[in-house]
């Protein structure tokens with residue numbers, strides 16, 4: 001990346017106070033420009049640029065859905081000002097930032113993903129009037145365009161406020177005026193916290209933690225049932241993920257020659273080419289690493305004869321992510337003990353998926369899968385029965401470790417702020433999308449199981465849509481049954 005101008009520019013024209021300045025006062029502070037920029041160059045840079053304003057833009061594909069989501073939010077909090085920030089860039093180190101991802105709440109309600117953006121719903125006679133506050137195009141007159149770190153010459157062209165209003169179907173204003181406006185505003189206000197420190201500071205005397213939490217909870221619960229646009233995006237995410245898993249199988253020999261990183265990189269390529277990113281750090285866990293639930297270091301060897309647990313998901317450009325796990329024999333063929341454990345997990349997953357039904361309790365699919373796993377553990381003599389006793393005491397959890405699934409959407413663990421009664425203790429409804437992902441994990445140092453089990457971890461995870469009359473497996477494009485996994489791998493490895 002270019003950095004020749006960065007040290008001077010990063011402080012920006014308006015608040016320039018670099019160490020050199022104390023010794024030699026800048027000549028051109030009146031323009032907000034930097035020392036070293038001649039009047040002639042400054043003048044030259046102001047003009048000679050084409051008009052690039054885009055006219056007659058079509059609204060984004062989900063404009064109708066985002067409007068409906070804002071209408072539901074408006075109806076829940078009548079007469080109150082609602083402030084939903086996108087968030088700001090976060091420093092990675094020195095002058096480099098992490099890739100920006102807008103807050104889920106902001107992106108869900110606007111379809112926009114710009115850093116520093118803020119959605120405000122102002123109380124109006126008939127509900128609320130929405131405005132998105134954004135940074136406008138860079139000014140070329142004052143040099144911001146090329147001298148500011150936020151200038152478009154450095155970070156790329158932004159949409160003008162007029163363009164943004166057309167795209168998102170929401171009037172747009174300059175975000176640099178918002179903090180002052182909020183400071184002066186009167187009347188009840190609620191804020192989604194945790195994303196934008198400047199906006200929070202402006203509202204600090206006007207908001208309470210309890211009332212803000214109610215807003216956050218509502219926005220999490222609003223996302224429990226997905227609309228048609230969201231279901232389409234989740235299917236796209238899954239379809240790209242299926243292709244990413246196929247990519248990985250094709251390069252397993254290269255992973256064997258290098259490390260788990262080859263698998264991570266291969267999947268990431270698919271995610272970046274077809275989507276926005278991976279929805280979470282890919283878990284590329286070979287051999288005993290499969291028993292570490294969130295193994296994302298991915299720096300271990302990949303050995304023929306071991307299992308590879310790959311838990312990965314592509315995130316679409318609109319932020320919807322898949323969350324899929326397959327446990328694959330690196331060689332292409334399961335050993336006898338691997339197949340025995342794998343088939344038990346598969347059987348448990350089938351029972352779990354069957355329990356995903358509209359009107360069913362959310363907990364049912366977890367209970368169904370846990371029961372099957374427990375039956376096998378008792379049958380194999382790893383824990384003393386009867387099954388009811390083991391389930392009651394939770395003894396199976398030494399090897400099943402985690403819950404059997406979660407809601408899926410713009411967050412991989414979606415709707416996390418929803419109340420217990422509307423999520424974990426709630427009832428499944430058509431339009432909900434959740435993962436079903438039982439597993440069995442025998443740690444390499446678990447002396448309570450025979451040696452042949454140790455170091456084997458198996459999880460199978462699919463993304464399931466609750467429909468009017470049952471469910472649909474969005475990730476059915478990847479085989480799960482052990483024989484089918486083997487023939488699928490054989491075909492891909494060629």
Ligand SMILES: [Mn+2]
Pocket residue numbers: 323406435437461
């Ligand atoms: Mn998951």
